[in-house]
Amino acid sequence: MARFAPGDRVRVHLAHPPGHLRTPTYVRGKTGVVERICGSFPNPEELAYGRDGQPARPLYRIRFAQDEIWPDYRGRAGDCVEVEIYEHWLEPFEGGRSEP
Amino acid sequence: MSEPGRGVHDMGGLPAGPVDRSEHDYALWEKRVDALLVLLSDKERRLLRVDELRRGIEQLGEAAYEDMTYYERWIASVTGNLLEKGILTSDELGRKMAEVEGRAAADPDGGS
Amino acid sequence: MSHDHDHAPPPDQDGPLSYYQVMETAVRELLIEKGILTADQVRATVEAMDARSPAIGARVVARAWTDPAFKDRLLADGSAACAELGVDMGPTHLVVVENSPQVHNVIVCTLCSCYPRFLLGLPPDWYKARAYRSRVVREPRTVLREFGTEIPEDVELRVHDSTADMRYMVLPLRPAGTEGWDEARLAELVTRDCMIGVTAPKSPPSH
Numbered sequence: 001m002a003r004f005a006p007g008d009r010v011r012v013h014l015a016h017p018p019g020h021l022r023t024p025t026y027v028r029g030k031t032g033v034v035e036r037i038c039g040s041f042p043n044p045e046e047l048a049y050g051r052d053g054q055p056a057r058p059l060y061r062i063r064f065a066q067d068e069i070w071p072d073y074r075g076r077a078g079d080c081v082e083v084e085i086y087e088h089w090l091e092p093f094e095g096g097r098s099e100p
Numbered sequence: 101m102s103e104p105g106r107g108v109h110d111m112g113g114l115p116a117g118p119v120d121r122s123e124h125d126y127a128l129w130e131k132r133v134d135a136l137l138v139l140l141s142d143k144e145r146r147l148l149r150v151d152e153l154r155r156g157i158e159q160l161g162e163a164a165y166e167d168m169t170y171y172e173r174w175i176a177s178v179t180g181n182l183l184e185k186g187i188l189t190s191d192e193l194g195r196k197m198a199e200v201e202g203r204a205a206a207d208p209d210g211g212s
Numbered sequence: 213m214s215h216d217h218d219h220a221p222p223p224d225q226d227g228p229l230s231y232y233q234v235m236e237t238a239v240r241e242l243l244i245e246k247g248i249l250t251a252d253q254v255r256a257t258v259e260a261m262d263a264r265s266p267a268i269g270a271r272v273v274a275r276a277w278t279d280p281a282f283k284d285r286l287l288a289d290g291s292a293a294c295a296e297l298g299v300d301m302g303p304t305h306l307v308v309v310e311n312s313p314q315v316h317n318v319i320v321c322t323l324c325s326c327y328p329r330f331l332l333g334l335p336p337d338w339y340k341a342r343a344y345r346s347r348v349v350r351e352p353r354t355v356l357r358e359f360g361t362e363i364p365e366d367v368e369l370r371v372h373d374s375t376a377d378m379r380y381m382v383l384p385l386r387p388a389g390t391e392g393w394d395e396a397r398l399a400e401l402v403t404r405d406c407m408i409g410v411t412a413p414k415s416p417p418s419h
Contacts, residue, residue, distance in 0.1 A: 016105030022154040022375045024322050025106050026113040026349065038305070041377045048155035050185070055330045059376055061307075070113065075353045084376035112322030112373065116346040119358050123336045128258070129233045132240060134334070135257035139249045145313040154324055170325070170340055174318070179239050188242055196238035204229045 001040075002058040003087055008034045010062060011093040012085060014018075020048030023089045031093045032064035035082055043086065058087040108162040109154075130171040136178055148181055156180045216387065232416075236295030261334065268299055269331035269381060270402035274395040276308075277386045283310075291382065294331065309372060310383040317361050317370045319380045320348045326374040328381045329351060332404055339408065359410040382409040389416045409416045 004010055014029030022044050037060055042053025066079040073079070138150040153181030157164075164173055182188040218345050229237075243249050272294055276283040286293035290306030306328060309317040321327065321343050327335040348355045352371050353363055363369055372380045384406045390398060393416075405411040 018105070020151060021110075021154050022160060022323065024373065025110045026322075038154075038307075038376075038378055044151040044376065047149045047151035050149075050152060059378075061378070070350055070408070072353070075369060076365055076367075079371075081349050081371045081373060084378055085375045086376065099288060109323055111342060111346045112320075113350040114346045116343045119338050119343045119347075119355060120341065121336075121338050123338070126334055127361075131258045131261055131334075132254060133236050134261060135254050136240060136243070136249075137238075138257050139253055140243075145248065165342075167231070170316050170337075172230075175232050175236045175239065179235055180238065180277050187246075187248070188239065192242060193235075194237055196242055196288070200234050200237045200241070201229065206230070 002037050002060075004034050004037075004058075004060060004090060005093070006034050006036055009093040010034060010060075010090040013089050013091065019045055021045060023085055024083065026069060027062070027064060027083050027085070028074070030069055032062040032068070032083075035061040035063045038060055038084060041086075043088075060085055060087065060090065062090070106156050108165045109158050111141050126171075132177065133171045133175045137174065147185070147187060148178065153177050165178070221410045225302060264331075264333040266332045266402075266404035266407065267399070268333075269328070269404070269407045270397070270399040271395070272299065272331065272381075273383060273402045273407065274295060275385055276313050277291070277398055278395050283383070295337055299330065304328065304330050305377055305380050306331070307372075307378045307380050308334035308383050309370070309380055313367070313385070315368045316409065317372060317380075317382045318348060318352055319372050319374065319382060321374045322344060322346070322349055326379060328379040328407075331381055332407060338388060356410055359405065361411050381407050384409075387413050387415055389418075 009031060010033070011031045012023060012027050012029060015093070016025070037058060040056035040058050043055075043057050044053065047053040061082050062085050063080050063082050066073040066075060066081060067077060069081060111165070112161060137148065137150070137153055141150060153174065153179075156200075157173045159180075160168070160173055164176070165208060168176065179193070183190060183193075220335040220344040240254060244254075245253055275297060276286050282293060282296070286308050287294070287310055291301045291304060293308075294301050294306060309319075311317055320339075323344055325335055327339060329335070338343040344355065349371050352369050374380055384391065384402070386398070386402055390401070401416065403411065403414060406413045
């Protein structure tokens with residue numbers, strides 16, 4: 001079922017294909033930690049074009065450190081952004097498991 | 101300006117001005133647009149997905165984000181999707197829109 | 213130069229109908245003529261929309277403040293816990309994120325305007341507009357300051373971007389000085405904006 005578990009470090013694909021995408025540009029290519037598995041949902045990239053979105057894709061909430069996304073971030077170290085990302089946009093990131 | 105591969109709606113992290121906290125009450129026609137999507141996408145009908153609505157809005161392009169209001173973009177996308185699916189045709193829409201305009205002109209206070 | 217007009221739509225009934233208002237009426241009437249939906253269904257859907265307001269979310273928050281077991285269930289499965297209170301959540305998968313003395317949460321949808329509308333009603337204009345959507349993921353402390361909210365340096369700020377199938381609501385910190393208050397009284401302190409996370413709840417009146 002789900003390829004990743006809470007605590008896994010993952011990297012978001014760095015890609016800019018056309019289509020209806022739910023992966024915001026600002027997290028593409030960035031690494032974060034799986035905060036939770038949200039379940040499996042039909043793929044919106046397919047639903048957007050009138051298809052059924054099957055097979056359903058596992059959806060994760062990924063926690064990104066603000067200073068990972070924005071090197072010039074001026075808030076507190078430890079501030080973060082959490083974004084829902086579908087599994088096919090994620091790849092394992094070596095460095096392994098850390099606490100979410 | 102816009103980057104290739106980045107839709108105008110995909111705006112997280114881009115520079116922008118201060119938040120304007122003024123609000124407006126939604127007009128009846130705006131709520132009706134919302135209701136059309138709710139009904140067309142419900143379990144009973146399943147004629148239109150939110151994902152299709154959003155794809156349609158995203159395809160309106162940059163100018164639409166600047167020149168159209170929120171529910172104007174919605175109704176443009178709902179209508180575009182209904183045309184693509186063959187649920188409505190341009191011919192019947194054109195005739196009906198002329199009829200609606202004619203009614204409104206004859207009775208400006210009669211609403212729509 | 214980008215400029216977002218989301219905050220200033222034209223008034224509804226002054227002057228002739230706009231092109232898109234005409235389109236709305238035409239589409240609605242055609243769908244009714246084709247038997248795809250009925251005028252009553254449109255009316256009922258608008259009425260249901262009008263009936264939803266932040267008072268629903270406030271009731272959920274006040275219950276969580278007074279009933280620890282309910283709060284645990286709310287944090288574990290937001291939609292199921294809201295259903296216990298008779299709140300119709302539709303198809304929404306609700307995630308409730310809890311503020312604490314160490315963590316402050318704030319919600320946005322950078323790609324669109326996703327919002328927990330079954331709990332809060334329709335979103336305010338600023339939630340859907342460019343300034344908030346663009347900036348709150350990158351400079352959240354500055355944006356919150358524009359709402360008059362100062363997050364102390366020792367508090368972690370978490371921004372939740374609702375990009376897909378979850379919807380979020382913030383469970384704010386219960387204000388000090390409300391010991392012994394019942395749910396109805398507590399609910400009056402809970403504003404829409406504090407459930408989005410851009411402000412704190414109202415303070416109890418001081419004596």
